[in-house]
Amino acid sequence: MSDMTLGGVVEIVDEEELARARSRKRQAIARYALPVVVLIIVLGGWHLLVTVNEIPHYILPGPDRVFSALVENWASLIDSWWVTITITFLALSLAISVGVGLAVLFNLSKWVELSFFPYAVVLQVTPIVAIAPLIFIYADRTVGLLICAWIVAFFPILSNTVMGLNSSDHNLRDLFQVYGASRWQKLRFLEGPSALPYFLSGLRIAGGLSLIGAVVAEFVAGTGGIGSGLAFRILEASYRLQVPKMFAALFLIIVTGIAIYLLTSFLSHMLLRKWHESAVRREG
Amino acid sequence: MADGSPASAAPVAEDHSARERILSMGGVDKVFGRDVVALRDMNLDVREGDFISLLGPSGCGKSTALRLIADLIHPTKGSIRWDIPRAPGDLSVVLQEPTLMPWATVADNVWLPFRLQGKSRASVQNGIDEALAMVGLDEFQGAYPRELSGGMKMRVSIARAMVTRPRLILMDEPFAALDEITRFKLNNDLLALKDRINSTVIFVTHSVFESVFLSDRIVVMAARPGRVIRELGVDEPYPRTEEFRTSAEYAAHCRGASGALKDAIGAGQ
Numbered sequence: 001m002s003d004m005t006l007g008g009v010v011e012i013v014d015e016e017e018l019a020r021a022r023s024r025k026r027q028a029i030a031r032y033a034l035p036v037v038v039l040i041i042v043l044g045g046w047h048l049l050v051t052v053n054e055i056p057h058y059i060l061p062g063p064d065r066v067f068s069a070l071v072e073n074w075a076s077l078i079d080s081w082w083v084t085i086t087i088t089f090l091a092l093s094l095a096i097s098v099g100v101g102l103a104v105l106f107n108l109s110k111w112v113e114l115s116f117f118p119y120a121v122v123l124q125v126t127p128i129v130a131i132a133p134l135i136f137i138y139a140d141r142t143v144g145l146l147i148c149a150w151i152v153a154f155f156p157i158l159s160n161t162v163m164g165l166n167s168s169d170h171n172l173r174d175l176f177q178v179y180g181a182s183r184w185q186k187l188r189f190l191e192g193p194s195a196l197p198y199f200l201s202g203l204r205i206a207g208g209l210s211l212i213g214a215v216v217a218e219f220v221a222g223t224g225g226i227g228s229g230l231a232f233r234i235l236e237a238s239y240r241l242q243v244p245k246m247f248a249a250l251f252l253i254i255v256t257g258i259a260i261y262l263l264t265s266f267l268s269h270m271l272l273r274k275w276h277e278s279a280v281r282r283e284g
Numbered sequence: 285m286a287d288g289s290p291a292s293a294a295p296v297a298e299d300h301s302a303r304e305r306i307l308s309m310g311g312v313d314k315v316f317g318r319d320v321v322a323l324r325d326m327n328l329d330v331r332e333g334d335f336i337s338l339l340g341p342s343g344c345g346k347s348t349a350l351r352l353i354a355d356l357i358h359p360t361k362g363s364i365r366w367d368i369p370r371a372p373g374d375l376s377v378v379l380q381e382p383t384l385m386p387w388a389t390v391a392d393n394v395w396l397p398f399r400l401q402g403k404s405r406a407s408v409q410n411g412i413d414e415a416l417a418m419v420g421l422d423e424f425q426g427a428y429p430r431e432l433s434g435g436m437k438m439r440v441s442i443a444r445a446m447v448t449r450p451r452l453i454l455m456d457e458p459f460a461a462l463d464e465i466t467r468f469k470l471n472n473d474l475l476a477l478k479d480r481i482n483s484t485v486i487f488v489t490h491s492v493f494e495s496v497f498l499s500d501r502i503v504v505m506a507a508r509p510g511r512v513i514r515e516l517g518v519d520e521p522y523p524r525t526e527e528f529r530t531s532a533e534y535a536a537h538c539r540g541a542s543g544a545l546k547d548a549i550g551a552g553q
């Protein structure tokens with residue numbers, strides 16, 4: 001076709017274009033370098049603050065003490081970390097299956113949507129810390145944690161997927177009808193793919209929320225021992241005034257949160273990079 | 285092309301009414317809401333091989349007529365009847381937007397009508413190759429729609445409409461959003477394609493020049509209420525080439541159609 005330029009490798013000579021290329025390169029480096037620089041400054045400042053003011057470590061430990069607390073308590077922390085991770089991911093999987101399942105059900109039947117969507121909103125607007133104590137009366141500890149984390153995580157997936165399923169192009173819907181598509185085919189080939197970007201952005205929110213839900217619920221659940229997550233380690237350490245250990249547990253929670261965010265972002269990028277504007281632009 | 289029907293194999297100059305009727309609209313009314321009459325008493329016989337243009341100002345019900353034929357909406361009164369047994373893939377549409385699935389490659393988009401019939405990609409790959417070759421895009425099977433220009437997207441849309449070799453193709457102002465050079469080129473190609481797959485076309489447009497160049501029947505419509513006010517024949521032989529655009533006959537037909545359209549606009553005021 002003549003109406004598409006198949007650009008070969010062309011040497012740039014235009015001054016403006018050169019400047020633009022340089023600025024792009026600088027930005028690409030800055031994207032990773034700047035956060036690292038900020039981190040170093042914050043850690044250095046923190047260290048300085050503690051040493052210059054001679055703040056006792058049971059009030060504010062320096063980063064070095066937090067690190068050694070992490071190493072010393074590694075055995076107990078890693079067990080708890082694993083518990084928190086397990087609950088987070090179980091809750092997230094549950095949120096995905098129930099959220100997407102309900103969204104599909106709502107999409108198939110307007111009546112079901114009209115009947116149940118308000119109650120999904122009720123679940124969403126009730127603060128989890130207010131329901132959690134009740135949940136722990138009726139469910140055992142692990143199941144209770146799971147329910148709490150699920151309640152927090154599932155709504156963004158439900159509402160985004162519902163919106164995505166309803167947002168398919170109306171011309172394409174007409175086309176599918178002309179070609180005699182069944183209800184299932186419409187869902188599979190048209191509404192599903194249309195909903196994918198919405199679902200993935202819901203997933204990114206839900207990933208973080210399921211971790212928050214798992215941690216918050218454990219604060220409410222309190223009692224621990226074997227099978228306790230990181231939140232319980234923080235509580236326990238605070239009772240014993242082991243402030244460095246509190247920071248160490250907090251550090252692990254933050255690492256988990258970042259990992260979930262990166263994971264869901266990567267998944268989203270991989271699934272959308274070929275066709276969706278949001279992902280396509282990032283490559284350029 | 286219907287088997288064993290000698291009439292349909294005859295050249296275009298053959299008597300029109302001798303060709304097999306494939307669809308008829310009888311006294312069709314369509315009312316939207318409580319009292320918006322989008323279409324009043326429309327009658328239309330569509331015969332094998334026709335290239336019918338529905339020409340008129342906006343609001344004359346030409347798109348409504350197309351949507352009625354596509355069975356996307358149903359008549360308030362009157363009937364729309366297929367006079368031939370209709371198989372899946374016998375009807376296809378091309379809309380003003382290319383209406384491609386952005387998440388699917390060009391080839392997968394063209395596969396869609398077959399896919400919805402439950403046919404695997406491999407079993408219809410030859411058809412897809414051929415349809416894309418007809419519109420000159422066989423090199424772009426693996427491309428995504430966002431990588432194509434507007435004209436190329438429309439070509440994919442046309443390939444998708446032709447891949448099942450439908451007996452009737454409905455086109456709703458498919459080239460209205462394209463630049464004139466691209467539009468002329470696609471007009472030429474469309475005629476060649478229609479001829480090649482022996483299809484019948486109903487084409488909605490608001491361009492006199494486009495309707496005269498493409499069709500052998502022009503149905504002129506007026507607005508408020510939407511209705512047919514005139515039918516003109518363009519008895520010029522196919523294939524029509526670029527030379528036809530500059531011929532005296534073309535100019536004469538355009539004058540005639542313009543006059544009819546002027547009447548239609550006057551009638552709608």
